[in-house]
Amino acid sequence: MLKIKSLISGYGSVQILNGANMKVDNQSIVALLGGNGTGKSTILKACSGIIRTWKGNINFNGEDIQNLPPHEIVQKGLVQVTQGKDVFPAMTVLENLRLGGFTLKSKQILNDNIEKVFNYFPRLNERKSQLAATLSGGELQMLCIGRGLMSNPKMIMLDEPSAALAPQIVLDIFKNINKIRKDGLTVLVVEQNVRMALLLADYGYVIKDGVINVEGESKKLMYDESVKDSYLGGGGTTANV
Amino acid sequence: MFKGFKLTRKLENTLMLVFTLIFLGYISMSPDMNLESLKGVLIIGITVGIIYGLVAVGISLIYTGLDVVNFSHGEFFMLGAFTGLTVYNFLIDGELIYAIFPDAYGWVGYVIGLFFAFVIMGLFGVLIERVFLRPLTKKGGGYTVAGMGIIICGFGLSVVLLNLAYIIWNPTAHPFHADLGLPINIGGVTLPMTYLWMLVTGFTVAGALYFFLNKTKMGLGVRAVAHSKVISNLVGINVPLYISIIFGIACALAGLAGTLVGPTYQVVVYMGYIILLKAFASAVVGGFGSLPGAIVGGFTVGLFETSCAFFISGSHKDAYAFLLMIVVLLIKPTGFFGVQVKMKA
Numbered sequence: 001m002l003k004i005k006s007l008i009s010g011y012g013s014v015q016i017l018n019g020a021n022m023k024v025d026n027q028s029i030v031a032l033l034g035g036n037g038t039g040k041s042t043i044l045k046a047c048s049g050i051i052r053t054w055k056g057n058i059n060f061n062g063e064d065i066q067n068l069p070p071h072e073i074v075q076k077g078l079v080q081v082t083q084g085k086d087v088f089p090a091m092t093v094l095e096n097l098r099l100g101g102f103t104l105k106s107k108q109i110l111n112d113n114i115e116k117v118f119n120y121f122p123r124l125n126e127r128k129s130q131l132a133a134t135l136s137g138g139e140l141q142m143l144c145i146g147r148g149l150m151s152n153p154k155m156i157m158l159d160e161p162s163a164a165l166a167p168q169i170v171l172d173i174f175k176n177i178n179k180i181r182k183d184g185l186t187v188l189v190v191e192q193n194v195r196m197a198l199l200l201a202d203y204g205y206v207i208k209d210g211v212i213n214v215e216g217e218s219k220k221l222m223y224d225e226s227v228k229d230s231y232l233g234g235g236g237t238t239a240n241v
Numbered sequence: 242m243f244k245g246f247k248l249t250r251k252l253e254n255t256l257m258l259v260f261t262l263i264f265l266g267y268i269s270m271s272p273d274m275n276l277e278s279l280k281g282v283l284i285i286g287i288t289v290g291i292i293y294g295l296v297a298v299g300i301s302l303i304y305t306g307l308d309v310v311n312f313s314h315g316e317f318f319m320l321g322a323f324t325g326l327t328v329y330n331f332l333i334d335g336e337l338i339y340a341i342f343p344d345a346y347g348w349v350g351y352v353i354g355l356f357f358a359f360v361i362m363g364l365f366g367v368l369i370e371r372v373f374l375r376p377l378t379k380k381g382g383g384y385t386v387a388g389m390g391i392i393i394c395g396f397g398l399s400v401v402l403l404n405l406a407y408i409i410w411n412p413t414a415h416p417f418h419a420d421l422g423l424p425i426n427i428g429g430v431t432l433p434m435t436y437l438w439m440l441v442t443g444f445t446v447a448g449a450l451y452f453f454l455n456k457t458k459m460g461l462g463v464r465a466v467a468h469s470k471v472i473s474n475l476v477g478i479n480v481p482l483y484i485s486i487i488f489g490i491a492c493a494l495a496g497l498a499g500t501l502v503g504p505t506y507q508v509v510v511y512m513g514y515i516i517l518l519k520a521f522a523s524a525v526v527g528g529f530g531s532l533p534g535a536i537v538g539g540f541t542v543g544l545f546e547t548s549c550a551f552f553i554s555g556s557h558k559d560a561y562a563f564l565l566m567i568v569v570l571l572i573k574p575t576g577f578f579g580v581q582v583k584m585k586a
Contacts, residue, residue: 050474074477082475088468099465102458103477151477 001026001155001186002047002078007056009046016042018210019056024155029177029187031201031218033194033227039210040190041083044157048080049073061154075103077154081144083163089133093124096132096143100150109152117146120176138169145173145180155186162193174200198222256572264545271552281430282548288436290543291443295498296520297527297535298450299491305467305530306487309374312395314495315517316402319510321362321496322503323410325354326417333420347420354419355442355500362496363489370488373398375481399513406510419504435504442501446494447536454532463487515559519546522566527577534578541565541577 002024010016016039024030034040045051047058049070058066060078068076087096097117101110118125121142127135132143141161148156161177162170174196181187191197198204198218206214206227214227221227268274296318303311331337332350342349377391421434454460465473466483473480499512506512519542524530527538542562549561569576 048475050471069479069481070474071477071479074475079477080475082472086469086472088465088472090468091464095461098458099461099473099476099478102462102465147476 001061002188003057003059004043004047005057005059007043007046007058008054009042009051009056010054011042011051015054016210017046020207020210020212022205022212024186024188025203027181027184027186028203029181029189029201031197031204032188032190032207033192033197033204034207034213036192038207040207041159042210043207044080044159044188044190047073047078047157050080071103074151074153077152078157079148079151079153079155080157081148081159081161083159085137085140087132087135087140087143087147090131092129092131093135093143094128096147097124097150100147103151110150113150113152117149120149120179121146138165138173141165141169141173142176145176149180149185153185155188156180157188157190159190160192161189162191162196170196194227195222253573257569260568260572268548268552273552277429278551280428282551283544284427284430284432284440285436286544286547287540288439288443288543289547290523290540291447291536292439292498292502292539293516293520293523293542294536294539295443295446295494296516297523297539298447298532299494300520300524301530301532301535302463302467302487302491304524306463307374307484309391310395311491312392312517313369313399313402314491314520315513315515316399316406317362317366317492317495317513318499318502318516319406319508319513320365320402321358321499322417322508322512323406323415323499324361324496325351325358325500325503326415326508328357329354329417329419346422348422351419351421351438351504355497358496358500359493362499363493365496366492367485367489369398369492370485374488403510403513410510412510414507414509417503417508421504433505439501439505442497446497450490450494450532459486463490519559519562522562525566525576526569528575531576531578534576537577 002022004020004022006019006021007017008015008019020039020043022030022032022043032040032043042051046053046066047060049065049068049072053066056066057064060073060076063076065073065076065078088099091099094114097114098110101113104110104113118128123139124142124146127139132140135143145156145158145161148158158177161173165173170193177187177189178200189197189201198221201218204216204218204221205212206221214221214224216224296314299317300311300314303309303314329350332353333347374391374394377394419435421438424431424433425437426432427437452460454464462473462478462483463486465476465478466480466487470480473483498516499508502512502516520539523538523542524535525538526541527534527536542565545565546558546561549564550558
């Protein structure tokens with residue numbers, strides 16, 4: 001579904017990605033792991049067109065999408081969900097969701113999709129006419145993911161859905177991500193919470209200094225010595241979360 | 242001396258109330274004070290206020306959408322007045338309108354003039370934004386790091402547009418003889434028709450803008466782009482297009498306001514400068530960046546200015562708006578509606 005070939009990109013004149021290669025299969029959950037400042041979010045931003053691709057190739061569903069305007073990438077069905085608090089605080093939950101479906105032409109589909117999001121996250125239904133600013137951290141994350149689902153995407157990229165949330169809420173959100181995949185979407189999830197992400201994902205990539213360092217089936221990655229040492233805080237048991 | 246002294250919201254509001262009461266008490270002692278003059282001041286103040294409000298809404302729209310304070314906004318007001326005047330003269334004085342509608346009245350030409358001022362200034366605004374402002378900022382509508390340079394460019398644009406108008410229409414004042422009928426009497430106040438047009442059109446347009454922003458999909462997009470360009474991109478909004486739309490709407494409103502004011506005063510190339518400053522005062526009083534605030538600020542400045550000019554002294558009319566602005570900034574620095582919705586951390 002998504003193929004990234006020797007991607008080079010960065011901010012301003014600072015190069016962050018030094019030729020990253022990745023592949024995300026249809027209807028899979030892929031985890032992209034790595035420490036701070038290694039270029040996890042940069043890959044997502046390049047995919048969604050927020051920053052320019054300097055060199056390399058991003059292929060989505062057989063089409064090259066590097067350096068397309070962001071709104072066209074959304075129309076093609078690739079949606080990025082940014083980290084937690086990126087909602088429109090002065091708008092209601094419902095308005096936020098409507099904005100998520102901005103590319104939809106029909107009002108009927110829009111309303112159906114709102115129902116679909118409320119099915120995943122019933123909490124949002126209870127709060128639909130509240131301003132987004134009044135939501136709790138977990139609800140904000142639900143709203144962000146829900147907004148991403150509104151435009152009928154084929155693939156959704158999540159940027160640290162577990163950031164700054166209580167473990168119980170993280171578990172709830174990850175269960176829903178799994179449900180979303182079962183309903184036919186492809187998911188790429190960027191995470192710092194390595195154990196949780198590897199439990200959820202089918203395949204994992206570990207990025208270091210702007211290149212993919214290690215990759216493999218997530219069950220193998222969990223016991224991979226180098227991953228353990230660098231990201232899992234070596235020596236800990238990986239089974240308990 | 243003021244250690245630990247903090248302007249709380251309650252204290253701010255109390256001080257505002259005290260200031261209002263002192264002001265009302267002061268003007269009520271004026272020898273000119275009677276019911277008739279009060280009614281007149283109220284109507285004229287609201288009329289002037291809606292004009293300030295329309296221009297201030299444009300400034301606030303551009304500020305929220307583009308992160309730029311548009312110092313050339315007054316020139317769009319002036320060019321709008323000239324557009325309306327030219328169209329009106331072309332239709333009425335050229336007697337073109339009578340060829341199409343033999344029984345036409347002056348107001349038909351005026352309505353067409355208003356429409357053209359609105360549309361042409363809107364398109365002209367889009368052109369200015371696309372051709373001159375956008376290349377000055379980062380490519381692709383990246384206005385968020387605009388900084389000081391673009392503000393100075395706004396001043397420059399203002400001078401250029403002023404001189405352009407100077408070449409086309411020369412510096413003399415052009416009378417705008419809109420034939421709108423005899424003055425009418427509202428509740429004992431004799432009001433020229435031009436004021437009625439300002440009132441009705443102003444309120445209609447403000448209402449339409451409210452409807453557009455809150456009830457339509459495009460309005461939702463405008464509000465989204467005004468809050469964050471990055472998130473708007475990610476939900477699939479064509480942000481560069483919407484930035485042009487925002488600039489176009491703001492300039493169209495200024496152009497419309499120009500044609501509304503034209504018949505009451507005169508149309509002259511320097512008319513944009515003072516309206517710009519007063520619209521700024523209105524936007525600051527209402528809370529910079531807030532659209533309802535801009536309209537309410539316009540009313541406040543209009544009413545304050547008119548009542549001061551009538552009851553205190555008419556010779557310093559243009560200073561009162563800024564006096565009010567200073568008082569509001571001292572007492573309530575955020576303005577009336579300048580409350581930002583803050584996220585919970």
